[in-house]
Amino acid sequence: MSQDKTSFVYVTYIRSTPDKVFEAITQPDIARRYWGHENVSDWAPGSPWQHVRADEQRDVKLVGKVIEIAPPRRLVISWANPSQADDPAAASRVSFDIAEYDGMVRLTVTHDELQAGSGMATGIQKGWPIVLSSLKSLLETGQGIDVFAQPKAA
Numbered sequence: 001m002s003q004d005k006t007s008f009v010y011v012t013y014i015r016s017t018p019d020k021v022f023e024a025i026t027q028p029d030i031a032r033r034y035w036g037h038e039n040v041s042d043w044a045p046g047s048p049w050q051h052v053r054a055d056e057q058r059d060v061k062l063v064g065k066v067i068e069i070a071p072p073r074r075l076v077i078s079w080a081n082p083s084q085a086d087d088p089a090a091a092s093r094v095s096f097d098i099a100e101y102d103g104m105v106r107l108t109v110t111h112d113e114l115q116a117g118s119g120m121a122t123g124i125q126k127g128w129p130i131v132l133s134s135l136k137s138l139l140e141t142g143q144g145i146d147v148f149a150q151p152k153a154a
Contacts, residue, residue: 034144
């Protein structure tokens with residue numbers, strides 16, 4: 001019996017260039033400034049990538065492979081918890097589509113092949129909006145936001 005799948009799509013507009021947006025996604029030193037993690041890979045098709053916490057422990061939080069890469073317009077990666085790295089059925093997919101848009105960049109992030117109702121699906125629905133808001137803030141102002149912030153109790 002197959003599991004139901006779901007997807008998440010987020011579109012944002014950034015006052016930047018496609019090259020700078022692509023670099024922010026793929027360069028560890030930039031990603032740590034808006035994500036608190038580094039995306040580490042050689043970015044060749046088929047290569048592994050790791051999402052590594054940018055702190056003293058350097059925990060690997062996510063793993064996957066580079067599925068497609070066409071700088072600075074498109075990057076597609078698989079996405080899984082390290083404990084599920086050997087199970088292709090457990091992986092989801094993230095596509096970053098970067099397009100020039102009237103002096104800006106339109107960034108579309110599509111996270112699909114997610115198991116509906118899973119902890120991963122719930123986590124990315126909360127995580128992507130703050131991460132991408134932080135990316136936008138970094139590229140437009142030079143400073144990301146705190147992606148680990150929590151809502152204040154009422």
